[in-house]
Amino acid sequence: MKRITVLKFGGSSVASIEKIKAISEYLKKRTENNEKLLVVVSAMGKTTDSLLKQAAEITADPDIRELDTLLAVGEQNTISLMAINLNHIGVPARSLTGMQAGIKTFGQHTKSRIANIDSEFILKELEKFDVLVVAGFQGVNENKEITTLGRGGSDTSAVALATAIAAPCEIYTDVTGVFGTDPRLYPEAKQLEQVSYEEMLELSALGAGVLETRCVEIAKNYHVPIYLAKTLSEKKGTWIMENIDLLEKKVVTGVALDKNILHVTLTCNGCSPDFVEKLFNELDTQSVNIDMISQVVVGSNINISFTCKKTDKHFLERVITNLSSAFPSIESTIREDCAKLSIVGSGMRDVSGVAARAFRLLGKNDILFYQVTTSEISISYAIDENNAEKAVQLFCEEFNI
Amino acid sequence: MKRITVLKFGGSSVASIEKIKAISEYLKKRTENNEKLLVVVSAMGKTTDSLLKQAAEITADPDIRELDTLLAVGEQNTISLMAINLNHIGVPARSLTGMQAGIKTFGQHTKSRIANIDSEFILKELEKFDVLVVAGFQGVNENKEITTLGRGGSDTSAVALATAIAAPCEIYTDVTGVFGTDPRLYPEAKQLEQVSYEEMLELSALGAGVLETRCVEIAKNYHVPIYLAKTLSEKKGTWIMENIDLLEKKVVTGVALDKNILHVTLTCNGCSPDFVEKLFNELDTQSVNIDMISQVVVGSNINISFTCKKTDKHFLERVITNLSSAFPSIESTIREDCAKLSIVGSGMRDVSGVAARAFRLLGKNDILFYQVTTSEISISYAIDENNAEKAVQLFCEEFNI
Numbered sequence: 001m002k003r004i005t006v007l008k009f010g011g012s013s014v015a016s017i018e019k020i021k022a023i024s025e026y027l028k029k030r031t032e033n034n035e036k037l038l039v040v041v042s043a044m045g046k047t048t049d050s051l052l053k054q055a056a057e058i059t060a061d062p063d064i065r066e067l068d069t070l071l072a073v074g075e076q077n078t079i080s081l082m083a084i085n086l087n088h089i090g091v092p093a094r095s096l097t098g099m100q101a102g103i104k105t106f107g108q109h110t111k112s113r114i115a116n117i118d119s120e121f122i123l124k125e126l127e128k129f130d131v132l133v134v135a136g137f138q139g140v141n142e143n144k145e146i147t148t149l150g151r152g153g154s155d156t157s158a159v160a161l162a163t164a165i166a167a168p169c170e171i172y173t174d175v176t177g178v179f180g181t182d183p184r185l186y187p188e189a190k191q192l193e194q195v196s197y198e199e200m201l202e203l204s205a206l207g208a209g210v211l212e213t214r215c216v217e218i219a220k221n222y223h224v225p226i227y228l229a230k231t232l233s234e235k236k237g238t239w240i241m242e243n244i245d246l247l248e249k250k251v252v253t254g255v256a257l258d259k260n261i262l263h264v265t266l267t268c269n270g271c272s273p274d275f276v277e278k279l280f281n282e283l284d285t286q287s288v289n290i291d292m293i294s295q296v297v298v299g300s301n302i303n304i305s306f307t308c309k310k311t312d313k314h315f316l317e318r319v320i321t322n323l324s325s326a327f328p329s330i331e332s333t334i335r336e337d338c339a340k341l342s343i344v345g346s347g348m349r350d351v352s353g354v355a356a357r358a359f360r361l362l363g364k365n366d367i368l369f370y371q372v373t374t375s376e377i378s379i380s381y382a383i384d385e386n387n388a389e390k391a392v393q394l395f396c397e398e399f400n401i
Numbered sequence: 402m403k404r405i406t407v408l409k410f411g412g413s414s415v416a417s418i419e420k421i422k423a424i425s426e427y428l429k430k431r432t433e434n435n436e437k438l439l440v441v442v443s444a445m446g447k448t449t450d451s452l453l454k455q456a457a458e459i460t461a462d463p464d465i466r467e468l469d470t471l472l473a474v475g476e477q478n479t480i481s482l483m484a485i486n487l488n489h490i491g492v493p494a495r496s497l498t499g500m501q502a503g504i505k506t507f508g509q510h511t512k513s514r515i516a517n518i519d520s521e522f523i524l525k526e527l528e529k530f531d532v533l534v535v536a537g538f539q540g541v542n543e544n545k546e547i548t549t550l551g552r553g554g555s556d557t558s559a560v561a562l563a564t565a566i567a568a569p570c571e572i573y574t575d576v577t578g579v580f581g582t583d584p585r586l587y588p589e590a591k592q593l594e595q596v597s598y599e600e601m602l603e604l605s606a607l608g609a610g611v612l613e614t615r616c617v618e619i620a621k622n623y624h625v626p627i628y629l630a631k632t633l634s635e636k637k638g639t640w641i642m643e644n645i646d647l648l649e650k651k652v653v654t655g656v657a658l659d660k661n662i663l664h665v666t667l668t669c670n671g672c673s674p675d676f677v678e679k680l681f682n683e684l685d686t687q688s689v690n691i692d693m694i695s696q697v698v699v700g701s702n703i704n705i706s707f708t709c710k711k712t713d714k715h716f717l718e719r720v721i722t723n724l725s726s727a728f729p730s731i732e733s734t735i736r737e738d739c740a741k742l743s744i745v746g747s748g749m750r751d752v753s754g755v756a757a758r759a760f761r762l763l764g765k766n767d768i769l770f771y772q773v774t775t776s777e778i779s780i781s782y783a784i785d786e787n788n789a790e791k792a793v794q795l796f797c798e799e800f801n802i
Contacts, residue, residue: 017458051478055485057418063488069496070481073474077452080471084456087464095470099500100545144501 004126005030006169008040008136008158013172013231014078015045024085026232031091031130038126038167040136040158041082043074064109068138068148072098075135075154082133093131098138099146103157105139111150112139113214114157117164126165134161152212159215163222171211172231177238178203178210180401181255185392189401192253193236196243199253202344202378216240243346251354252345252399257392261291261307263335263370263382264316270300271327279304282322286315292340292373292380305371307340307382335370339388342380343395355379361398367391405527405568406431409441409537409559413575414632415479416446425486427633432492432531439527439568441537441559442483444475465510469539469549472511473499476536476555483534494532499539500547504558506540512551513540514615515558518565527566535562553613560616564623572612573632578639579604579611581802582656586793590802594637596654597644603745603779604655617641644747652755653746653800658793662692662708664736664771664783665717669703672728676703683723687716693741693774693781706772708741708783736771740789743781744796756780762799768792 007027014020027037043051051070055062062070079095086093102118125132136154139147149156155171162169177191178200195203197220204213210228219226219240229237268275276295283290290306297303308316313334320332348354358379362369367390369381383391395401408428415421428438444452452471456463463471480496487494503519526533537555542548550557556572563570578592579601596604598621605614611629620627620641630638669676677696684691691707698704709717714735721733749755759780763770768791770782784792796802 017455021459054418054478054482058422058482058486059489061489062485066481066484066488066496069477069498070485073478073481076470076477077455077474080467080474081455081459083467084463084471085459087467088460088462095467097470097547100547146498 002034002036004036004038004165004167006038006040006158006162006165006167008154008169008171009042009231010154010173011042011045011048012174014041014082017081020044020078020082020085022232024082024089024091027086027131028089028091036126037131038122038161038165039082039131039133040154040161041075041078041133042136042154043071044078044081047074047077065145068109068112069146071148072135072138072146075137079133079135083131086131086133091131092129093133094125094129095133095135096125097135098157099140099144101132101134101161103134103139103160105141105147105149109145110148112141112147114139114149114160117160119164122161122165152215155211155215156218159218159224159226162224163218166224168225168227169219170227170229172229173210174230175210175228176230176233176235177228178240178254180253181392181396182257185257185389186255186396186401189396192238194239194241195253196346197240198243198377199344199346200240202342202375203254203256211240250345250400251347252343252395252401253347254344255392255395255399255401256342256344257388258340258342259385259388260310261338261340261382262310262313262316263305263307263338265303265305265333265335265370266320267304267331268302268327269329269331271302271329273302275302275323275327276304278326279319279323282319286312286319288312288315288319292371292382294371294373305382307338307371310336335382337385338370338382339385340380341383341388341391341395342378343399344378345399346377348377348379357398358395361394362391365390365394367394403435403437405437405439405566407439407441407559407563407566407568407570409555409570409572410443410632411555411574412443412446412449414573415442415483418482421445421479421483421486423633425483425490425492428487428532429490429492437527438532439523439562439566440483440532440534441555441562442476442479442534443537443555444472445479445482448475448478466546469510469513470547472549473536473539473547476538480534480536484532487532487534492532493530494534495526495530496534496536497526498536499558500541500545502533502535502562504535504540504561506542506548506550510546511549513542513548515540515550515561515619518561520565523562523566553616556612556616557619560619560625560627563625564619567625569626569628570620571628571630573630574611575631576611576629577631577634577636578629579641579655581654582793582797583658586658586790587656587797587802590797593639593654595640595642597747598641599644599778600654600745600747601641603743603776604657612641651746651801652748653744653796653802654748655745656793656796656800656802657743657745658789659741659743660786660789661711662739662741662783663711663714663717664706664708664739666704666706666734666771667721668705668732669728670730670732671701672703672730674703676724676728677705679727680705680720680724683720687713687720689713689716689720693772693783695772695774706783708739708772711737736783738786739771739783740786741781742784742789742792742796743779744800745779746800747778749778749780758799759796762795763792766791766795768795 105112
């Protein structure tokens with residue numbers, strides 16, 4: 001039995017026929033090395049954008065069921081061209097649309113989720129062919145309608161396919177791997193050889209954003225290792241996998257920065273305890289996602305701080321207005337020039353003193369923080385936006401990122 | 402129960418978003434007039450050509466299974482855009498790929514044939530939606546692979562769908578209808594109000610070519626009337642339907658000319674009767690399609706004339722060379738500057754003297770013919786190519802085309 005690997009190539013990696021040819025040659029070498037490959041591809045270059053532009057010429061609010069059928073055209077174009085090329089250079093290959101690959105989805109059009117995959121069919125096809133080229137980003141729902149998976153959809157397709165056939169997943173992209181922090185913020189940042197699912201989830205969620213959270217979550221739940229590297233590059237990438245106990249484990253693996261936040265503090269003097277419930281109901285009604293929630297109750301005074309996206313400001317103000325009628329004593333402070341700085345590392349679980357080192361560093365450098373929250377493997381601070389870059393550098397130096 | 406009609410729009414009719422919008426408005430009016438519509442569309446403008454060009458950048462001989470998946474992208478693009486537009490202007494509409502519409506095919510990729518259509522599903526969908534927009538030219542085979550139907554495929558899709566749900570079929574195109582002859586050959590040619598399936602079949606097969614033979618054949622076999630007209634034009638088109646006895650039926654409906662022929666005469670002196678069998682075997686082996694076959698046996702001399710495509714000359718010569726070894730006495734004459742002129746009319750069945758008028762006309766005008774063949778409703782002559790245009794005009798004038 002040959003080894004099976006799932007590989008994923010993003011839109012810029014397959015942006016031209018020349019690039020598709022180069023990747024096909026690489027895949028050929030891999031098959032000659034006794035491998036069977038399941039290759040997931042995105043639409044070529046800017047294809048998805050130009051399809052969206054076609055729809056926008058008709059209406060700003062297209063029927064989402066039909067939009068999915070339109071967008072799915074992009075990946076179908078790539079898979080057939082790559083399969084034509086592979087067969088042309090002597091590699092037995094076959095293309096599969098999301099529907100043909102049996103990627104069953106549920107939920108709303110344009111942001112469907114994968115329910116299951118027909119792994120038996122895929123394994124049978126892999127007996128007949130050396131390479132299967134599968135359209136990423138797309139699937140089919142129970143009504144046999146074409147669906148798409150939303151942002152990061154092709155990565156999710158790849159990891160879900162790897163899960164279904166219990167194979168490792170290699171994701172090829174524009175970057176050489178996962179860095180401890182964004183190299184634009186800290187040019188000395190080192191690339192990580194390995195990062196745990198949990199760390200990657202924190203880094204993704206915090207805006208380091210090489211991979212979408214949902215595909216890392218699937219990989220974590222089904223123990224599928226992901227190798228993230230630059231397309232057709234010799235440079236080693238980063239493994240995202242189970243946490244392995246290294247002899248000298250790094251305490252902090254990464255530093256992430258998210259500038260798209262508002263920091264909000266609400267104070268309600270002499271409020272009844274259902275204030276909090278009402279607040280969260282109202283936030284839900286207005287679809288404001290919040291983060292970094294802290295609550296302190298002093299006597300009958302309820303103090304709550306949280307962050308939300310800067311773009312949700314209008315809806316947030318509506319929340320506060322609506323609450324004010326039931327709770328007239330409410331006072332609010334909205335800080336717009338805020339950023340969220342986080343340090344992440346699964347080593348924090350066992351090593352004490354990380355928090356102390358972090359607080360000391362901020363204090364010594366006169367960086368004020370409005371709020372701090374912690375998880376098992378991360379600490380996040382809400383700080384002034386104009387301190388953000390400096391703080392990233394300080395943390396990177398301190399923890400050798 | 403609302404009336405159901407199948408409409409087909411070709412590639413140039415949907416070549417831009419603007420054109421798709423205009424057709425959508427027209428469809429809206431039809432639905433407001435108590436109709437349910439099944440609309441079959443081709444790929445937009447030159448889309449199919451540019452997809453073929455992509456494949457050609459990789460190889461001149463692409464895997465045909467993958468080529469079908471590539472080409473199917475074109476129609477999927479059109480159906481989703483049209484469905485987006487219809488929904489946008491308030492017409493409940495849904496797009497269906499060939500696979501989704503249940504257009505099951507058999508036979509080779511790139512020239513598959515329709516086995517059957519899931520009419521129950523389509524009628525059920527037509528209860529829910531006012532317009533279904535179906536991708537022409539494509540289907541799905543028993544292995545769930547995407548297939549395409551070859552030349553004239555979208556017309557065939559439309560007629561097959563009309564057959565499946567017993568609805569009339571309107572085919573909208575660049576021309577205003579079926580003419581008695583090619584107006585480029587005879588500018589006074591009149592457009593026909595009505596033409597029988599048989600006449601249309603002869604005209605199509607003889608190169609008048611508004612519709613491919615196969616779709617007319619399906620319509621004939623299942624008694625589906627076809628209305629052929631110009632897209633979004635007020636001008637009346639042509640009905641292609643069962644032969645109806647008109648009070649004053651035209652004897653000759655059309656004149657067709659095919660310049661892409663070679664005329665071949667083989668003489669075999671003292672040949673055994675298996676010569677003919679061997680000849681046809683050899684033609685089959687070399688894939689040379691022949692037409693206008695005449696055989697005359699004089700004693701032990703076998704004389705055979707036939708025509709084939711000019712482009713098959715190389716293969717024809719190979720046939721003669723291969724035969725010569727078994728039958729050394731074979732003599733061949735190949736006339737390259739030939740054309741096939743045909744007059745077609747279902748009235749010929751009942752009206753005698755058409756052949757006599759035709760022969761007289763050719764004789765009077767010194768137009769030599771090398772061969773003549775007849776069918777129930779047509780007479781074809783092999784004549785010199787440089788007499789072709791003149792002969793078309795003479796026939797059109799004689800029979801008031």
